[in-house]
Amino acid sequence: MNIEDPRPRLLKLSVLIMLMLTLLPTIFVPMFVAQSGYFTLLGSINVLMFSGLYLVVSTQQPKHWHRFLVLLLGLLALLPLIFISGGVNSQFAPLLPLLPVFIALLSSTRDAQFLCAFIVLFILGLLYFQDDFVDLTSEQVSINKSRARAIWLVLATLLGTAFGWAFNGTNKELRSELTKRAYQDELTGVKNRRNILEVLQSKIYNPDKNQTLAILMIDVDFFKKINDTYGHLFGDTCLQQVAACIADSIREESDHVSRYGGEEFLVILTGIKPQQALKIANSIRENIASLRVKTPQNEVLEMTATIGCHYTNFSQVNTVEELIHEADSALYQGKQTGRNKVVSSLEQIS
Numbered sequence: 001m002n003i004e005d006p007r008p009r010l011l012k013l014s015v016l017i018m019l020m021l022t023l024l025p026t027i028f029v030p031m032f033v034a035q036s037g038y039f040t041l042l043g044s045i046n047v048l049m050f051s052g053l054y055l056v057v058s059t060q061q062p063k064h065w066h067r068f069l070v071l072l073l074g075l076l077a078l079l080p081l082i083f084i085s086g087g088v089n090s091q092f093a094p095l096l097p098l099l100p101v102f103i104a105l106l107s108s109t110r111d112a113q114f115l116c117a118f119i120v121l122f123i124l125g126l127l128y129f130q131d132d133f134v135d136l137t138s139e140q141v142s143i144n145k146s147r148a149r150a151i152w153l154v155l156a157t158l159l160g161t162a163f164g165w166a167f168n169g170t171n172k173e174l175r176s177e178l179t180k181r182a183y184q185d186e187l188t189g190v191k192n193r194r195n196i197l198e199v200l201q202s203k204i205y206n207p208d209k210n211q212t213l214a215i216l217m218i219d220v221d222f223f224k225k226i227n228d229t230y231g232h233l234f235g236d237t238c239l240q241q242v243a244a245c246i247a248d249s250i251r252e253e254s255d256h257v258s259r260y261g262g263e264e265f266l267v268i269l270t271g272i273k274p275q276q277a278l279k280i281a282n283s284i285r286e287n288i289a290s291l292r293v294k295t296p297q298n299e300v301l302e303m304t305a306t307i308g309c310h311y312t313n314f315s316q317v318n319t320v321e322e323l324i325h326e327a328d329s330a331l332y333q334g335k336q337t338g339r340n341k342v343v344s345s346l347e348q349i350s
């Protein structure tokens with residue numbers, strides 16, 4: 001359960017930006033500036049590469065290797081242009097520090113770090129072998145100026161990578177906080193209603209149809225009276241204790257507990273036999289009944305809960321609503337017939 005990953009959308013947008021960044025200068029720059037035909041040739045090849053890439057990322061489901069393709073084509077587009085236009089003095093060289101930022105946002109911090117190391121070595125190599133390249137711009141630049149530009153390019157690349165790194169760290173924290181808030185009940189820390197409904201939904205629509213399940217709808221008895229007598233804050237403390245008590249009574253690996261709303265909790269027990277389900281339901285009821293909560297007046301409060309239990313098999317379930325309705329009906333029956341009991345669709349006990 002996770003918030004949607006924005007990177008596939010970012011990837012598509014980035015490829016579109018790269019396409020525009022190659023298409024527009026290839027068309028318009030020759031209209032205003034006299035330059036070698038090689039630039040137009042390389043520009044046209046880049047336009048073709050990015051058009052193809054845009055087609056791939058916009059027509060296919062996002063795949064991990066798309067990000068590497070973007071990285072590879074980005075380098076293939078940029079490096080030859082830099083080679084023929086003056087190395088570290090090229091007008092394209094300032095685009096190099098942007099690449100690790102792009103890759104950090106589109107792929108991962110680790111990929112950005114690798115790319116950063118590659119670009120730094122590339123810049124140093126450009127400076128070292130400066131005189132061995134053909135510079136089609138024929139611009140004369142002193143060695144001191146070239147060194148200064150190389151230093152600034154290296155610094156900008158390192159800073160760009162550090163920015164991507166920091167951004168990804170913060171983004172990861174925010175996303176996990178957002179996921180937690182979206183799926184966890186703030187008061188009790190157990191799953192919230194949305195979360196448990198998604199768990200049920202996924203179990204109904206995914207295979208393993210022969211798996212059995214029991215749905216327990218648990219409602220604290222006379223909770224309004226607790227609130228009215230001791231106040232809402234104390235009521236909240238009681239709900240926290242009940243939630244913890246239910247969580248302690250179920251099997252961590254196969255069962256789920258949620259606060260369905262107000263003083264109502266929904267529990268899912270999976271891959272379980274009917275008698276086991278009733279045993280767990282009953283132990284939850286007994287454990288809640290044995291809770292002792294100290295009131296603000298230093299009294300000791302005892303609580304009870306009524307539990308509606310519906311037992312079935314995923315092959316017999318069509319909708320989540322149908323399941324909830326069955327457990328709700330059993331709970332209603334329990335409330336009508338005295339509370340502090342488990343009422344099951346299989347049999348009634350205690």
Ligand SMILES: Nc1nc2c(ncn2[C@@H]2O[C@H](COP(=O)(O)OP(=O)(O)OP(=O)(O)O)[C@@H](O)[C@H]2O)c(=O)[nH]1
Pocket residue numbers: 187219220221222223224225227231232233234235236239261262263335339
């Ligand atoms: N403290 C607290 N109270 C809540 C919360 N959500 C719902 N309630 C209260 O829970 C009470 C539910 O009352 P009722 O639905 O009448 O049920 P009940 O008093 O438990 O009676 P039965 O369910 O019939 O046994 C109401 O007073 C709500 O205000 C919450 O988050 N905190």
